[in-house]
Amino acid sequence: MSLEVTGVRKSFGRFPALDDVSLLAENGEFLALLGPSGSGKTTLLRVIAGLEEAETGSVRFGDEDLLAKPVRQRGIGLVFQHYALFRHMTAAQNIAFGIKSKPRAVRPSANQIKAKVEELLNLVQLEGLGGRYPSQLSGGQRQRVALARALAIEPKILLLDEPFGALDAKVRRGLRRWLRELHERTGLTTIFVTHDQEEALELADRVAILKDGKVEQIGTPEELYHDPASAFVFDFLGDSIQMACEVKGGMAVIGGVSAPIIGQKPDKDGPATAYIRPDGFQIGPKDGEGLGARIRDVLLAGPDARIDCVIDNDGAVEVRVPHKAAKGLAPKDRITLKARAVRVWA
Amino acid sequence: MTDAVARRWRFVEPSALPGFKPAMGFTMVYLSFFLLLPLAALILRPWEHGWDHVWKVISAPRTLDALKLSFGAAFFAACINAVFGTIVAWVLVRYDFFGRRLLDAFVDLPFALPTAVAGISLAAIYAPNGMVGKVFAPHDIMIAYTPIGVMIALIFVGFPFVVRSIQPVLEDMSVEVEEAAATLGAGRIRTIIQVVFPVIFPALTAGFSLAFARAVGEYGSVIFIAGNIQNVTEIAPLLIVMRLEEFDYAGAAAVGLVMLTLSVVLLFVLNLIQSWISRRGA
Amino acid sequence: MYLSRPAKNPARRDPTLLAGVMIGVAIIYLVFVLFLPLFTVFFEALRKGFGDYFRGLADRDALSAIKLTLLIAAIAAPLNTVFGLAAAWCVTKFEFFGKNVLLTLIDLPFSISPVISGLVYVLLYGANGWFGPTLDAWGIQIIFTVTGIVLATTLVTLPFVARELIPLMQGQGTDEEAAAATLGAGGLRTFFLVTLPNIKWGLMYGVLLCTARAMGEFGAVAVVSGKIRGQTATMPLQVEILYNEYNFVAAFAVASLLALFALITLAVKTFLEARFAHELAAQRWR
Numbered sequence: 001m002s003l004e005v006t007g008v009r010k011s012f013g014r015f016p017a018l019d020d021v022s023l024l025a026e027n028g029e030f031l032a033l034l035g036p037s038g039s040g041k042t043t044l045l046r047v048i049a050g051l052e053e054a055e056t057g058s059v060r061f062g063d064e065d066l067l068a069k070p071v072r073q074r075g076i077g078l079v080f081q082h083y084a085l086f087r088h089m090t091a092a093q094n095i096a097f098g099i100k101s102k103p104r105a106v107r108p109s110a111n112q113i114k115a116k117v118e119e120l121l122n123l124v125q126l127e128g129l130g131g132r133y134p135s136q137l138s139g140g141q142r143q144r145v146a147l148a149r150a151l152a153i154e155p156k157i158l159l160l161d162e163p164f165g166a167l168d169a170k171v172r173r174g175l176r177r178w179l180r181e182l183h184e185r186t187g188l189t190t191i192f193v194t195h196d197q198e199e200a201l202e203l204a205d206r207v208a209i210l211k212d213g214k215v216e217q218i219g220t221p222e223e224l225y226h227d228p229a230s231a232f233v234f235d236f237l238g239d240s241i242q243m244a245c246e247v248k249g250g251m252a253v254i255g256g257v258s259a260p261i262i263g264q265k266p267d268k269d270g271p272a273t274a275y276i277r278p279d280g281f282q283i284g285p286k287d288g289e290g291l292g293a294r295i296r297d298v299l300l301a302g303p304d305a306r307i308d309c310v311i312d313n314d315g316a317v318e319v320r321v322p323h324k325a326a327k328g329l330a331p332k333d334r335i336t337l338k339a340r341a342v343r344v345w346a
Numbered sequence: 347m348t349d350a351v352a353r354r355w356r357f358v359e360p361s362a363l364p365g366f367k368p369a370m371g372f373t374m375v376y377l378s379f380f381l382l383l384p385l386a387a388l389i390l391r392p393w394e395h396g397w398d399h400v401w402k403v404i405s406a407p408r409t410l411d412a413l414k415l416s417f418g419a420a421f422f423a424a425c426i427n428a429v430f431g432t433i434v435a436w437v438l439v440r441y442d443f444f445g446r447r448l449l450d451a452f453v454d455l456p457f458a459l460p461t462a463v464a465g466i467s468l469a470a471i472y473a474p475n476g477m478v479g480k481v482f483a484p485h486d487i488m489i490a491y492t493p494i495g496v497m498i499a500l501i502f503v504g505f506p507f508v509v510r511s512i513q514p515v516l517e518d519m520s521v522e523v524e525e526a527a528a529t530l531g532a533g534r535i536r537t538i539i540q541v542v543f544p545v546i547f548p549a550l551t552a553g554f555s556l557a558f559a560r561a562v563g564e565y566g567s568v569i570f571i572a573g574n575i576q577n578v579t580e581i582a583p584l585l586i587v588m589r590l591e592e593f594d595y596a597g598a599a600a601v602g603l604v605m606l607t608l609s610v611v612l613l614f615v616l617n618l619i620q621s622w623i624s625r626r627g628a
Numbered sequence: 629m630y631l632s633r634p635a636k637n638p639a640r641r642d643p644t645l646l647a648g649v650m651i652g653v654a655i656i657y658l659v660f661v662l663f664l665p666l667f668t669v670f671f672e673a674l675r676k677g678f679g680d681y682f683r684g685l686a687d688r689d690a691l692s693a694i695k696l697t698l699l700i701a702a703i704a705a706p707l708n709t710v711f712g713l714a715a716a717w718c719v720t721k722f723e724f725f726g727k728n729v730l731l732t733l734i735d736l737p738f739s740i741s742p743v744i745s746g747l748v749y750v751l752l753y754g755a756n757g758w759f760g761p762t763l764d765a766w767g768i769q770i771i772f773t774v775t776g777i778v779l780a781t782t783l784v785t786l787p788f789v790a791r792e793l794i795p796l797m798q799g800q801g802t803d804e805e806a807a808a809a810t811l812g813a814g815g816l817r818t819f820f821l822v823t824l825p826n827i828k829w830g831l832m833y834g835v836l837l838c839t840a841r842a843m844g845e846f847g848a849v850a851v852v853s854g855k856i857r858g859q860t861a862t863m864p865l866q867v868e869i870l871y872n873e874y875n876f877v878a879a880f881a882v883a884s885l886l887a888l889f890a891l892i893t894l895a896v897k898t899f900l901e902a903r904f905a906h907e908l909a910a911q912r913w914r
Contacts, residue, residue, distance in 0.1 A: 051639055149530065388744065460883075462864040563740065
């Protein structure tokens with residue numbers, strides 16, 4: 001069964017947090033909501049969980065209308081950014097809380113609950129730590145208790161709000177891989193929120209990019225990277241250089257040189273902005289064709305050579321070229337820059 | 347020789363800021379005059395007629411009854427305030443209703459209203475011919491001039507402590523734990539009892555201690571409604587006044603010293619309980 | 629205009645029945661514990677009409693009680709203000725041996741019964757007191773005089789200003805004073821130009837609470853004053869005297885004036901808390 005969000009709107013005062021958001025998460029999918037802060041990604045997560053109320057729109061799981069149910073009856077697991085563990089309960093008590101909250105008729109026996117908690121502690125690799133209070137656990141361990149607690153209610157969907165946000169970089173990388181494996185084992189439809197594009201692209205089956213409360217694009221990491229639907233997506237997923245150009249017959253003319261436009265082509269000729277990745281340039285000798293520029297610095301550390309230069313009558317750019325293309329270049333040299341291919345959005 | 351030993355012991359750490367000596371000097375002189383010297387008298391004077399006299403005063407049934415009443419009524423008043431103070435704090439913090447801010451401002455009334463004013467007012471309300479008293483009087487239920495009346499006065503003076511202790515904790519409590527409980531399927535009442543209450547419990551015991559301590563020593567608001575019947579509604583502070591009027595300074599001091607010692611011990615115990623509770627989940 | 633609104637957050641929304649019961653219980657409790665006594669003061673004072681009310685207030689003894697009460701507050705509050713400033717300066721700007729003992733001592737009057745606060749001065753300066761006879765021989769009387777009332781009131785209200793200033797100044801640290809020192813400012817200049825502006829609202833808050841309590845103190849004052857009408861009877865004592873004489877209207881008339889002071893205090897306090905929340909420690913009253 002899939003989770004289907006249709007036309008959801010939500011505003012805080014006059015600020016529209018979600019503006020007609022629709023998306024679909026397939027059964028068992030690992031979906032990332034990616035966007036800058038204030039883009040509405042956490043609000044969307046909270047609407048799905050039932051912690052915010054949508055003004056219009058629907059959220060359905062299969063043929064079940066989730067918005068019609070109060071938060072307590074939705075059966076959606078939510079892992080909070082700062083875990084929100086109950087400080088006065090041990091890890092095991094935290095995990096058991098949701099099961100013990102079930103109506104008496106469907107509540108398992110004390111022994112079954114105990115066994116279930118043990119099983120979950122094993123699943124999140126916290127064997128033997130069930131008796132510890134949250135204050136006696138490390139950040140990564142707390143995060144896993146929170147996850148086990150959410151899984152304990154056997155949720156239909158698992159939601160994670162910035163699951164690695166509060167952890168340091170090293171712990172974060174280890175947990176990321178582990179979470180991916182866990183997802184493969186549980187097969188649970190999972191949606192997580194992040195503002196880190198690297199994390200989203202590495203972890204998710206598909207990524208939805210949000211901006212100002214709207215879904216900009218949704219697709220696999222590959223699709224997004226190679227076929228961004230808007231300048232925003234292009235810019236958000238990597239470094240980008242923007243240049244003024246003239247669109248003429250399906251080509252973009254920059255500094256007298258035509259470059260092919262990839263992806264969507266604008267229907268009208270005329271002035272536009274071209275978007276290029278830093279490695280999308282060819283450099284030529286000072287009397288070559290293209291834009292004239294003067295080198296400020298050449299950085300040779302790293303997989304590519306980075307050339308920091310100032311385009312004549314324009315601003316500074318940093319382009320990346322293979323090391324062999326940068327051979328012999330030095331600050332104050334003059335070069336020419338030619339875009340190999342560009343993207344233009346109307 | 348370690349550094350710690352080698353370093354000369356100092357009363358005050360060196361500082362670039364001026365004024366320690368005059369400020370400290372003034373503080374000490376002031377405290378000595380207004381607090382330490384008077385306390386020394388309280389501690390030393392009971393013994394001037396010997397142990398026997400102290401024992402006679404303390405073990406007198408009248409003293410024991412007064413102490414029992416003061417501590418007992420203070421305890422029950424603090425318990426009642428703990429229950430209703432928690433409800434009032436919850437209502438003031440969590441519900442948005444017409445008149446909330448006004449009610450909130452009035453919570454401090456017992457702090458601001460002089461105790462004698464509260465005392466005559468409560469006496470007027472609960473006397474057999476008073477507004478509330480006359481409702482109960484036909485059923486032969488007396489409120490004023492009974493230990494119940496004493497307790498009502500102590501409820502009044504202790505009321506703000508519990509509310510004001512719990513309020514900031516409830517306000518600062520992160521919404522996330524309650525959200526977590528809700529997403530885990532817990533009902534509201536279960537969440538309040540199992541998730542919210544443990545968080546406010548240390549503040550509740552703190553408020554309880556303050557209300558209790560204040561009520562034990564209370565005088566002004568009680569004496570009017572109590573009727574001051576020997577062995578029945580005579581509170582310990584009143585007994586001190588009685589002893590003083592008989593010029594039995596040692597006896598008065600003895601009762602005062604016992605009250606102070608009992609309060610300090612009880613507060614110490616309550617403090618221990620409180621720190622034990624908050625350590626458990628800190 | 630609305631009667632009540634549900635919580636914005638669905639996770640914090642209590643069932644309507646629960647919320648209704650809680651609000652109902654809270655309001656009933658507040659009405660009985662707070663509003664009924666307050667209402668009764670004014671009701672009883674005006675029971676026989678405004679004529680009797682104002683006759684009760686215009687009485688010579690009542691007027692002298694008002695004057696005495698203001699005088700006591702005018703002495704005790706400034707004394708404790710100077711003490712509060714000195715103590716807070718030591719405690720918050722310096723590290724010294726025994727600081728915690730000092731803090732405990734400052735708090736101690738809160739845990740002492742007011743009656744004991746009066747008693748201790750009788751033990752010292754009363755006719756049977758340690759120093760009483762000696763002072764008496766020199767012609768100095770303390771107990772049953774205004775001096776005794778000032779002493780007892782000062783002890784009861786001793787912590788108020790210090791208790792407000794200490795957490796406030798602790799939060800502000802010593803950086804600004806240290807900066808002033810490096811710029812060559814002397815102690816008094818630093819205090820008046822750097823420290824005082826930072827704590828002025830907190831100071832005012834503490835002085836307000838201290839003054840209110842000084843005017844309303846009963847137990848401690850009752851023990852040392854001797855309750856001589858027109859001489860050592862403060863307003864609260866005058867209330868007691870009148871009440872015990874069964875002159876209820878006059879007793880409640882004086883009481884209503886004290887209640888009015890209390891309401892003004894509450895209003896000013898609420899205003900300070902709302903307007904200068906960040907410049908107050910707003911230590912709770914005791």
